[in-house]
Every structure is written in structure tokens, then in C-alpha cells.
Amino acid sequence: MTSLTFLGAAGTVTGSKFLVERGGHRILVDCGLFQGDARWRRRNWDPFPVNPASLSAVVLTHAHLDHCGYLPSLVREGFHGPVICTPGTAEVAAIVLRDAAHLQVEDALHAREGGYSRHDPPLPLFDAAAAERAIGLFRPSVGRLELPGDTTVTLYRAGHILGSAFAVLDQDGRRLLVSGDLGRQEHPLLLPPELPPAVETILVESTYGDRRHQPLDHARLARLISATAARGGVVLMPAFAIDRTAVLLHELTGLAHDRLIPRLPV
Structure with missing residues (x-):
């Protein structure tokens, strides 16, 4: 048993x-x-x-x-x-x-x-x-x-x-x-x-079992970063070191490559 x-x-x-x-x-x-x-x-x-x-x-x-x-x-x-x-x-x-x-x-x-x-x-x-x-x-x-x-x-x-x-x-x-x-x-x-x-x-895990994940809004992220950079501001993005940071870096690289955000120090 x-x-x-x-x-x-x-x-x-x-x-x-x-x-x-x-x-x-x-x-x-x-x-x-x-x-x-x-x-x-x-x-x-x-x-x-x-x-x-x-x-x-x-x-x-x-x-x-x-x-x-x-x-x-x-x-x-x-x-x-x-x-x-x-x-x-x-x-x-x-x-x-x-x-x-x-x-x-x-x-x-x-x-x-x-x-x-x-x-x-x-x-x-x-x-x-x-x-x-x-x-x-x-x-x-x-x-x-x-x-x-x-x-x-x-x-x-x-x-x-x-x-x-x-x-x-x-x-x-x-x-x-x-x-x-x-x-x-x-x-x-x-x-x-x-x-x-x-x-x-x-x-099975149920940490987020009571909600649906929202898809990443690439356009909104680009607008927020661009507007902040235009004001001379700093974008602070808290994220888990494992996986989430890598995903964010991947996303930022893609936005900069597509010229949707300026090239900024990260």
C-alpha cells in the first residue's frame, strides 16, 4: 500500500x-x-x-x-x-x-x-x-x-x-x-x-490555479519604456533571477532590434 x-x-x-x-x-x-x-x-x-x-x-x-x-x-x-x-x-x-x-x-x-x-x-x-x-x-x-x-x-x-x-x-x-x-x-x-x-x-501545482495568464503586451511595454526614456527616467523591473530575468532580457533585445524602444543600458 x-x-x-x-x-x-x-x-x-x-x-x-x-x-x-x-x-x-x-x-x-x-x-x-x-x-x-x-x-x-x-x-x-x-x-x-x-x-x-x-x-x-x-x-x-x-x-x-x-x-x-x-x-x-x-x-x-x-x-x-x-x-x-x-x-x-x-x-x-x-x-x-x-x-x-x-x-x-x-x-x-x-x-x-x-x-x-x-x-x-x-x-x-x-x-x-x-x-x-x-x-x-x-x-x-x-x-x-x-x-x-x-x-x-x-x-x-x-x-x-x-x-x-x-x-x-x-x-x-x-x-x-x-x-x-x-x-x-x-x-x-x-x-x-x-x-x-x-x-x-x-x-498538480495550483499557485495560479484561480486565474488565466495574460499574454505579454509587447506594444504597451514598448510605450512605457520609450516614454520613460524620453523623460530621462529609469525603468526598474523587479523579476525572478531564474528564468524571468532571461525572458525580460530576450524581450528587451527584441524590442530594441525592431526599433520599438531606444537602445538603452540594461
Whole structure:
């Protein structure tokens, strides 16, 4: 008998962790940090609900911090199995975890210097050494892979960010699909998501499930940039470093090439 337990991304959209148990074997799909309000961030410090050493493997769908950022803490608490992911996710997640470790240490230092932490001394959730131990467990995979507990996992292209995938776990012919975050069909830089195989159960993200994505209004973006540049102003565009910034740079390059905006320093 197989059981599925939500250890994150329930009641909030971050901290994705899904525990699949069968025949005494435990597989964790995604291992993300809780982000956002303090009440959620504090959960990153809670003891993990099961013994991390009892996990046979972790499967990562992609490299965003809310899907991979708890890995260093999991390793520190005793996990030592393989972390299954695509080659692209292995490369991007290594960058993400090293950057997150740097920020954790920096934030703890600022809290100590500013005296605004309740802890003495304030500590990072994890440091660079913990991040490197987690990265050392990455096992980039393509195709069908055997896992403990008579389970196989296959990663299919999800089109969300570089290397992103949705995972299909097969146990005695019964299949569970975990979507991770899914991309759009018309992404300008990535291939669209692959068609999934037939499955019995689908666990699908719903972060934007209550709305429709609006198409990018190229003409409006060009008008706003051109009008601001004509006034001698600065256009500030907040964007996720992974994927969104690349898409914006691609768009700006195209607008400048088509002479819809002036050539500007970016």
C-alpha cells in the first residue's frame, strides 16, 4: 500500500515536500524552503516530520528555492541518499543553494550586528558547507530510474525553468504524477511541457490555479519604456533571477532590434 503525505505547499504555496511511502521505503518529492511571512519561515526550523536518515531518495522537480532549498538542512539532519534530478536542475540548483547559503550567513551576521534577533547569537539555517554536502548528493538522471521499494521514477520536461521536470513514480504499474511547477506552451526560450503518460493519480501545482495568464503586451511595454526614456527616467523591473530575468532580457533585445524602444543600458 502506498501513502502520500503533504509536508509543505499546503495552506501556502512554498515549502514543497511530498512524502511517498511504500513497503517501508520513503521517497521525498521536492525539498523546498518555506518563504514569505514569518509564520511560514519559522517552519523551516521545525524538526523534520520523519527521520531524514529513513528517506531512500529525494526527487527534485526543479531548482527554485521553494522546491530545493531545504536540502542542506535535510542533509545536516541525517539524509544521505541520492537526490534525483535532471542535469539542468543539478547545475541550476547548485547555484541556488550556494547563493542561499551566502544569504543565510549574511542575514545572521546583520541580525547580530543590528541586535534585532531573539536568538543569541543568531544562526543561519544552513551555511556553505551544508550546501556543498547537499550538492554532493545530486544524481543527474535522464530516462527511467530504479529506486528502492520496487519504485521507478521518470522525469519529463515541464517547461517552467531550465531543467524543470514533472516526476512520474511507478509502483507495480500504478503511477503517481507530481507536477512540480508547470511552464506555458509559448515560453520564448524553453520547449513546452511534454505530454504526460497515463497515470492513476496526479498531484498538480495550483499557485495560479484561480486565474488565466495574460499574454505579454509587447506594444504597451514598448510605450512605457520609450516614454520613460524620453523623460530621462529609469525603468526598474523587479523579476525572478531564474528564468524571468532571461525572458525580460530576450524581450528587451527584441524590442530594441525592431526599433520599438531606444537602445538603452540594461
